[in-house]
Amino acid sequence: MKNTVSSITTTATRATEKRKPRKKRTMKNEVWCWLFLAPTLLLFAMFQGWPIMASWYYAMLDWSGLTPDSTFVGMQNFINVAKDPYFWNAFKNSFKFMLGTVPFHLIIALVLAVILHRPGLKASNLFRTFIFLPVVTTTSIVGIIMVFIWGSDGAVNDSLFKLGILDQPINWLGDATWSMFTVILISVWKNLGVNLIYWLAGLQSIPKDLYEAADVDGASGTRKFFHITVPLLIPIGTIILLLNVVNSLKAFDLIKTMTNGGPFFATDVVSTYIYRYAFTSEMGLPQLGYASAAGLFFAVTIIIIAIIQSIVTKRMKGGNQ
Amino acid sequence: MVIFRKSIFYVIMSVFCLIWIYPFLWMVSASFKSQNEFFTNGLSLIPESFTFENIIRAWNEANFEQYFINSVVITVGTIVIVLFTTATCGYALGRYDFKGKKVVYLLLIASMFVPMEFAIIPIYDLIKAMGLMNTRLGVILAESGGNHIIFILLFATFFAKIPKELEEAAVMDGSGFFRTFFTVMLPLSKPVVGSVVIMQFIWSWNSFLLPLILTLNEPDARPLSVGLYALRGENIVDWTGIAAGGTIAILPIIVIFLLLQRYFVDGIAGSVKG
Incomplete structure (x- = not known):
């Protein structure tokens, strides 16, 4: 050397x-x-x-996957998918889940990042480690543990009961009115740390002298936040947004282990819908062709969203210059 | 006044952090409780009757020894393959100009936005056709085939920054392309190797969907993430056993993360900066 x-x-x-x-x-x-x-x-x-x-x-086969014989059915699977109200229920739930998680991810993580980014905060790394911890843990196992913690005898009901907020336990994951809310909340908890790291990376890339110049001009903290921090974070923010949108539409592990799409399909998303048709016997024989069609339908939807988003952000950038 | 405000901030943040990790504290503590204590005092965080019985039961009777070995084998196997493929790919892309380079980049980056979760049936069928269904090797291959563009980019940007002279000197000394890479370049890229190893470790250890569908009929090939899910399907009442299984699965990853978090955080941050 x-x-x-x-x-x-x-x-x-x-x-x-x-x-x-x-x-x-x-x-x-x-x-x-x-x-x-x-x-x-x-x-x-x-x-x-x-x-x-x-x-x-x-996607064009009628095929169980258990035997080699399959029949070519053309577009029939796609037509059946489009006709199935349960598919559209899952489709709607996927977007509900996305719209429920993404804004929280972005906003809460940004607020926390700004708090933890303050110079002179000695415990910043320690707090960051705590908030990040759920991210590295096995999602499927966290889901199973959460079934107890949010269950009738779990800590959530117990605390709310002791605080006098509830007078009887709520079955957070088993009650169709609450299950989607609970799944969203747990998902935000699980993935917030990644977004915190993304935002911190963004904050670190902002030159310090900008803030010093603003201090000289006597700008307040909120003014600095909205006039320096936010505009400079927009480029990295669009990447974070795109990653979150795509990831939340793919969510499977947490929902599969916590609710399996239930109760009564209230948290059934496209990924659990496909799994049910392809790999279980809940709907009779597995239908790999039908499940492929449903998967493609949704994959194309996600890709279109990703393309639209990148076009829109490019336009916006072009407009600013 | 400043000190007062500061200490209030620290108190609030500490309480927040404690609630934040409560599920893990609960899980670890429940795995050391006797089943009797669990029913009378299931929510407390410090077990009165400290017992290893649950861990032993999970390890010996609920097959967690096998699941643990499988998790280790699958994780190590995937890391080795992914490290080799992404380092070589990143080296070629980051350091050399050749025809078709742009196409390769475009292909790899575009595939980042293709949700492979929805094209999983052909993967399932391919593994089946290769005769690797219900084997750990099947899971390793399928996981290695996932999208690792982040690692490739990390390697590519790192190798691109190494001064040209360094490798020309190696070439002068008679070292070829292959040897230059393995003896000069790869050892230099230790920080990237560290990030890749820990990130892939965490992803492989935690992955669920692929091992779930690739070991549907063979409990002995399952990793921990799938094993615990299967256990809960069979036995919904044994919460101390489930907590013990969860502890066996999650504790190693928490320890490794705490020891090596710098590499992990750098890698994650690098993936959006680039």
């Missing part, structure tokens, strides 16, 4: 003289580059490229 570093300067001067054999080497390097890309591209082709393309074919 030491030798390598010390010869840097000499090599730098020599590099200009050594132009001729370069072409051969670039050719060779190009082959090496593709060799280095090969493992990633192979896995990509197998587990992303192929599934995306094959889904369209699967």
Whole structure:
């Protein structure tokens, strides 16, 4: 290593003289580059490229997956999906879940980030660690534990009872009027930490002298927040928004383990809907073709949302300049 | 006055943090309670009858020993594959210009917004066709095939910043493309390797949907995340046993996170900055 570093300067001067054999080497390097890309591209082709393309074919089959025989039914699965009120219920719930979680994620995490970002807050890292902790824990296991904590005998009912807010326990996850609310709340708790880290990364990228200049002008804290912090966070904010929207529409682990889509489909989202048709016998024989069609329908919806959002943000940026 | 305001802030934040992690405190404490105590005093955080019986029961009778081994095997296997593929890919993309580079970038970045969860049936069928259904290897491959563009970008930006002279010197010393990468470049990228290892560790350890569908008929291949879910399906009343299983599954990841959180937080932050 030491030798390598010390010869840097000499090599730098020599590099200009050594132009001729370069072409051969670039050719060779190009082959090496593709060799280095090969493992990633192979896995990509197998587990992303192929599934995306094959889904369209699967979606046109009437197929249980248990036996090799399948019948080609064309667009029939898509038509059946579009006709199924339970699919639209799940579709609606996915968006309810998204609209319930995303604003909380963004706003609460931003407020916490601003609080924790204050200079001179010595325990900032410690608080950050606490808030981040749920993020690294296994979602499916957290879901199971939450069934007890939010259950009739759990800590939530007990505390609310002792505080005099409730006079009888609520079955938070088992009661159709509360279940979606509870699932959203727990999901916000689980994922808030990631957004906190995102916002903190954004705050750290704002140059400090901007605030110092504002201090000289005698600007108040709220003015600084709305005139410096917020505008400068918009670029990173749009990325955070997009990540949250896509992730919340994909949510599966928490809902599967806490409510399994129930009670009476009140928290049934598209991912649990698809799982039910593809991998359980709750609806009779598994229907892989039908489930593929439902999955594609929703995947396309998400991609369209992602594209619209990036176009809108580009327009907005263009307008500002 | 300032000190007063500061201490109020600290008190509020501390209470907030305590409530925040209450579910984990409850889980760990319940896993050390006797079943009798759980029914009379299920919510307290300090067990009176401190017993290892639940942990032992979960480990020996509820198959958690096997689940734990499976989680370790699946996690380590995935980390090794993902580290190798993303480092080599990031190196080629970050350091060299070649035809088709833009296409590869575009492909990888675009796929970030494709929700693979909804195209999972072909993955299930592919693993089945490869004869890897209900095996840990099947889960490892499927997990490694997920989207790791964040890691690739972390490696690419890191390798792009290393001065050209360093590698030209290595080339002068007669080291080829392959050896330059493994002996000079990869050792330099330790911080990125650290971030990738811990992030992938957490993702693999926690992943649920893929191992769930790939081990539907084989309890012995299940990792902890799926094993506990299956246990709850069979046995809804044994809450101390479930809490013990949860503790076995979650405690290792909390310890590792607390020890290595800097790498993790840097990696997460880097993924939106880039």
